[in-house]
Amino acid sequence: MPSRSSSYGPYAQGSSANLADILERVLDKGIVIAGDIRINLLDIELLTVKLRLLVASVDKAKEMGIDWWEHDPSLSSRAHEGHRSLIEENKRLRAEIEALHQGTEVGTDEVLTDGAREISDAARRTSPGEQDRRRVEERGEP
């Protein structure tokens, strides 16, 4: 082992690390193992998609005091309805994703919203192994 391996650290970016950099790693990457609490992976996917749209600007938005979550038009086409509409939109997107996961993908591209299309792209990019795990998770306990 070369002596320079002692310069392993410092893994000490700590609070200075960019939030976007952290989120794309802890949400999008990392090992997925089945836990006991059934986190709906669709929720994580949705969040990831939203963060992809928004995350780079989070620090900036906060700095500027912008209430981006409620008012950002790219987040919700019904932004003026505030938080409630976000939940509604998530419900709608979940339904669309579930439809996608049930294999109705072919021929539905035209009717997908941008959000769902992005998720479906993300799903396609997901490695086969991970998709299998997801299917298992969605079916419930083996």
Add this chain to the structure above:
Amino acid sequence: MTVAISYAYAVARDDGALHEALTGVFGVSGAPVRLVRTEDCDGLVVAVSPVPSNDFDEESLRRHLEDLDWVERTARAHHRVVEALAGRTTVLPLRLVTLYRDDERVRSALADGCDGFASRLDELTSRAEWGVKVFVDEPSSGTPQDPPAAELSPGRAYLSRRRDRRNAREDAYRRAGQAVSRIESAARAHAVGRVRHRPQQGALGPRTGQNVSNDAYLVPLRDAEDFRAEVAQAADGFTGVRVEITGPWAPYSFAAADLPQGRTDAAP
């Protein structure tokens, strides 16, 4: 009824003193982090901390994941634990909010995945992840490269300025494309794996400029300094192009065993 359940952060190999790395480190709900081990999986441990079940059941999580402040706090706490461990040994970070009813269930998950975790840890030993982002600063609209000739009519002057701006913008992206290629070759000379992340292009955009590439590289520790220096240098001479290097990161982007390993990506 609220009970404590176990939030799992990462799998790592304990050299016998790994707990020292966790002194003064607190988990997502502010509780100390402990190492859970099983006799069936030699030396491997899972870092966990207790979290209140009522705050981490399915219903609460669904709500929390809509709340960016909660997501940020949780992600940063998760990352702090992973980072503390990574400072001492090789880790496999787990995805955010991996939860078990109790440590016994963590133990059984560790035993189930033992072989896969062990071989992945071996592959990642003495390697760290580095982030490389490339930004292009679009030319500001107020500074056309050449002022239009004075005798042009206002209409022609306007069109001429527009054309100049468009050309300047195209030039900037062409330079950025060339810079990205240069940076990638420099990075591959040292990296043993690469994973592409999406460019960070939020609704409000990055602070300045456009992020045109956002990659993670797995780099042997002994090559880290050369990697950094050569990647940083590769953007020299490209006006309006910036490269940002972050790291070392725990190998988040390379932890999942079924990810393409990019061996073919790497230079010989």
